Amino acid sequence: MAIHxxxxxxxxxxxxxxxxxxVLGAFVVLLMGLTVVKVTSEGRALAAQEAKQ
Amino acid sequence: MSDASIHTPAQTKEASFGDFFALLKPRVMSLVVFTAMVGLLAAPGSIHPFVAFVAILCIAIGGGASGALNMWYDADIDAIMTRTQSRPIPSGKVTGGEAYAIGMTLSVFSVVMLGLATNWFAAGFLAFTIFFYVVIYTMWLKRWTPQNIVIGGAAGAFPPMVGWAAVTGGVSVESTLMFLLIFMWTPPHFWALCLFMKTDYRDAGVPMLNVTHGRPATRNHILVYTILLAAIAIGMAFTSVGGMIYLVTALVLNAMFLVGAVRIWRRSDAACEADEHKVEKRFFGLSLLYLFLHFGAILAEVALAPHGLGGW
Known part of the structure; x- marks a missing residue:
């Protein structure tokens, strides 16, 4: 038996x-989270703008 | 045959993950994170909590990247000074090229990510901060003038302004005063350190004030900067980020800091040697607490404002 x-x-x-x-895993999570936040918050702002008009 | 037998002693210097992390100067990074967080939270306006987290992370990574580039450029003098001999490059664990690559990659990463997460003004400000620390301070001023720490201190003072800009997209009196607080605090903080680490800088040929102009001149400078610092620190109490908590904190801390500076100013070299720089070491310790508590007081004002307790 080989000694290892x-x-x-x-x-x-x-x-x-x-x-x-x-670190790479955290980067993926960071990008995903940022995308979700940006899309949802900008979506909400757009919806509010349309409702005003 | 054991695997261990094929390794030479030189190979055991191979870096661990912690060695690469040490390139980012985690202790300096903690100051950057804290002051940037206060700047961000004290700024008028709102920002999504996750975006705020990403912004602070980017500012911290940008600060760490400039630390890595500083270690890459200063490897020759780090190897001479006892305080820095155990850093990853002089100890042979990380090569200069690796430090340079990490520093440049993280610099670009942090600036681009901050721009995408918040705004490009804040990102540009962060890029300027990294440039200022690496090029203006490390490459130019540090080895050229005894005023190195005065002008170079600006790099460490920018993070709260970057945090503020991440929310507002600009600068203001309050963010400028936060900058000035750290800017004026840095010289007495470092010169106190120089007074009890005097041979380190002399051996490395770094023209610190105590090396070029002597210790009495350094003591005079500490006193003058401490007086100017007190005016800025107390003045900030009367802006929108100040309040009673901040004012009381600033008055007490600046009185203590001034007493410390006067004690240093009145000391002779013989007295310093006799008690092994006890007063200078105490002043240096107090300086760390000084900055932490000033920014902590701003944070307390911000946190208590919604409950009608913070601010004026």
Missing amino acids: KDHEIHHRRFGRNLGLAL
Whole structure:
């Protein structure tokens, strides 16, 4: 049976990859959230403007 | 064979995620986040809470990006000063090129995202802030003039104005006074640090005031800036972001800060050496509390205003 022991550097690389994945995930969430907020708030403003007219 | 055996000692310097995060100067970022948040919340008008969150995040990322670019450019002097020797680039964990790439990418990202989320005036202001810190302060003033910290301090003072602009799309007396509060606070804050970290800057060849003009001149400057700062800090109490809570906070803190500045002004080098710069260190500690409580008081005025307690 082969002896396999992870070096500390592997943990560090895993942490770096995980960190990057979380940052990219957060970016996707941020863009989605911003799109939803912009579309709904501008939609509401447009509806209010039309109602006035 | 264990995987560990194939690695050389040099490889163990490989950066962790935390090392890349350290490039963004998280401690400075916390000040940027707090002051930008106060500027944003104190501004007249309303903004969607999620847009406000994105705006503050963008300002924080922009501040962090300029920190990374500062570390890229200043890697040579960071390696000399004991206070900065453990930073990611001088410690060999991150290369200068990586820091530059991260700084530039995050700068563009933060400006574009702020523009899309709020308005392009605020985005342009953030871009100017990054430019001011990296080019005007880091590349030009820092190594050229003992007034480096005075003019360069503007970069750290812009975030509340950017936060204000994110809501209003412009500037006002109130946002300018918030800028001036940090702008005038930065020199006494840093010069107090220089008085007890004196050899660091001298060894690195950075022309800090205490290195070029001596410690007595630095003490004079601390006192003058503290007096001017008190006028601005108390003056802000009589604007739309001020109120009784802010006025009392400003009066107490400025009295304490002035007493500290006078104590520093009256000290001799021998007295400083004898008590290991106790008074200067205390003044430096107070300066951190000073800024936090001033902006905290503005926040309290804003939070209590809807209940009829904040403001005038």
